[in-house]
Amino acid sequence: MKVSKVHCLLVVLVLSLLGACVPSVSADAQQIVINDHAEGRTQGLAADQVEQLETEKFTFQTEISRLMSLIINSLYKSREIFLRELISNASDALDKIRFMALTDPSALATQEDLTISIAADPETNSLIITDTGIGMTREQLMKNLGTIAKSGTSEFLEKLESAKGDVTQIGQFGVGFYSVFLVADKVTVASKSNDDPDQHVWMSEAVDDFVIAKDPRGNTLGRGTQITIHLKDGALEFLNQDTLKGLVAKYSEFINFPILVWSSRNETVTKAAPTTEKQDDDDDLLEESLDKDDSDAPKEEEQETRTVYSWDRVNTLKPIWMRNNKDVSDEDYVDFYRSFTKNPSGEALTWSHYKGEGDVEFRSLIYVPSAADPNFFQNLAEKVHNVKLFVKRVFITDEFDLFPKWLSFLKGVVDADDLPLNVSRETLQKHKSLRTISKHLVKKSLDMFAQLAKQDEEKYTTFIKQFGSALKYGAIESNTHRKKVASLLRFASSYDPSGPTVSLDGYITRMKANQKSMYYLSGMSISEVENSPFLEQLLARGYEVLYMVDPIDEMLVQNMPGYNGKMFVNIAKGVLSFGDDEELDPQDTDAATxxxxxxxxxxxxxxxxxxxxxxxxxxxxxxxxxxxxDFGLTGHMERLMAAQGGESKSQxxxxxxxxxxxxxxxxxxxxxxxxxxxxxxxxxxxxxxxxxxxxxxxxxxxxxxxxxxxxxxxxxxxxxxxxxxxxxxxSLEEEAEVNVKEAAEKTKEEQDKDDELRKQSEEIDLKNDATDVDDDDLLARLHDEL
Incomplete structure (x- = not known):
């Protein structure tokens, strides 16, 4: 029977869904101890082993030398990026061997653990990063690390040097590895592939050449790649295990494979009692002491502190946005939110788990916090970075404008597989894919708010109290989303003055016959508005009045003068008319006369x-x-303008x-x-x-x-x-009669004391002028003198 490629693909897909026999480290384990491979994973090549190498020297491709010069001198903003790049490359290598194992399970026989391990060696000032991925042969080491085997490389570097053009993602050119020279004087790469019987070593000092040799240690890896980074004197901070864990948690928290950091901790244990040799039967018997011997009394056990080393897994947080939302429980979403925001008691009002398909494929998980961050509205003009961008579960940045400012209170993650990035993965390009993702997410966020309003009025009222002003800002700023945002707004009104629960659609539903306007009154508080004389006749006639007590409301109605064909009318301004004016008492004209x-x-x-x-x-x-x-200021608006500050205060x-x-x-x-x-x-x-x-x-x-x-x-x-x-x-002229006692003049003793203190102060000033004493010391001495 002939098997087509389609059949093979289906088999691979089924096996991947069933998790067919692909060994991996449990994601639930907080601490993983790998005794068999600890030594090999925590130590690179020793100096005597380097001397044994039978090396063959090669010259870097010209573009590689130019590239490394750019990376070291100007390309990357932060040198800590090197760890993210190496972990990302290791993850790619593990993905490749795992995919290969779906059709050839024997590919994992050489090394069943699929992990990334990081160990610091303070004795040699080196950092060792090991993965059990697909590895590289000798030829692949030379090809992947010595050349950029892509067409158009010169053009790519010219764009990079001039900081112009649309530079695509780092993986296209494979240049992420060279970021290691931001912190390294020398780099050694040992790699073992299933396609090569020998383990080989690649070494370079970021100059014009590199060497490749057979590893004198033999096959220590089984399969995979080990990078030994010999740190520069100014980069020894990366030997600190806490620093390494922090960087892994920051950039690579959601990598699919376990990331292990070789860590030490102190443990207090009972000290072992010294052993004594058993006496022979022929030994002389000891005379029993007549005095009582304290040796038979129980002794306190001695304690000692030991340093224990083990592999600690850092990336324990699972990327639940990659799962089907039907398979994720509410408890999972809440737990992830608390872990993501680093707030063990944090609560979210609602969330949206969305998978975008089409021209751009991405996954997102966006949360609405239960409360606004402190000073959120005061800092609304500044960039707030609450959404993190990932590419293939690798953190890229949170310094980008995926959401408009008025939605910057949202928190969550966006993960796009094919989003174009610049070569340093730090600055997003002005690309249509990002704009497409942004449009999708803004629309889904507004749908999420609308769904919350339908499902849980109490929660939605909480949402409006916390973020209603942000939505109003959105209605002012966004022409595209103004109508949708307006439908989400809530106000207090004469119909329900208890809180912001009245929607504009609800108001229009309750409008009276021939009513063409939506009446509103603004003020500092609901109680102030309710006691206003402007309400009297409207309430008496049964008209509903919106109470606008948010400072942004005045600006809102200026930029959004109406909704669904009904115009806003401020009942504190201009001539007030009703839809049934013709039915009013004609005697009003006589009254005016x-x-x-x-x-x-x-x-x-x-x-x-x-x-x-x-x-x-x-x-x-x-x-x-x-x-x-009609064009004047209401009392409320006058007070708002008087309370505002700013640089143009005089104007x-x-x-x-x-x-x-x-x-x-x-x-x-x-x-x-x-x-x-x-x-x-x-x-x-x-x-x-x-x-x-x-x-x-x-x-x-x-x-x-x-x-x-x-x-x-x-x-x-x-x-x-x-x-x-x-x-x-x-009487209008009658004044209050009071007896006032006049204060006494200062005595001569008091005056002399004041003069003495003034002279002492002048003397101190003269001394300090001569000796240039620090101001803080001067104040302290003056305080002592006084």
């Missing part, structure tokens, strides 16, 4: 403050209210003062008894100074209720005191 004398008198009396006086459609209980014109103050100088509209309630009485007094010409003061105070209290700050606090308090004096029958 009737009150015209009062309008004229109020406009004259309050000419410094108001531009016009009209009958109000807003008021039912209050006598009057102050309304800004801002100038604009604010100009806006404040605009006169307001005074609306009066003709049905209020105070207004009726005032009309009677005006019509009967019964107007005096007291009435003018009363109306002025009434205007000022109305200004406070309308949200405007008082311009003349002193005058207001004096007028209030005058009204109180008249109300209780106290």
């Amino acid at each position: 009737k009150y015209q004398p009062l309008f004229d008198w109020l406009k004259t009396t309050l000419s410094n403050h108001v531009d016009k006086v009209i009958s109000s459609k807003r008021l039912t209980k209050s006598p009057m209210a102050i309304v800004a014109n 801002q103050d100038m604009m604010l003062n100009m806006m404040k100088m605009q006169k307001k509209t005074l609306e009066i309630n003709p049905a209020h008894p105070i207004i009726k009485t005032l009309l009677e007094r005006v019509e009967s010409n019964d107007v005096d100074g007291d009435m003018t003061d009363l109306v002025t105070v009434l205007y000022e209290t109305t200004s406070i209720r309308s949200g405007y700050p008082l311009a003349d606090i002193t005058g207001f308090t004096k007028r209030v005191e005058t009204i109180i004096r008249r109300g209780v029958g106290v």
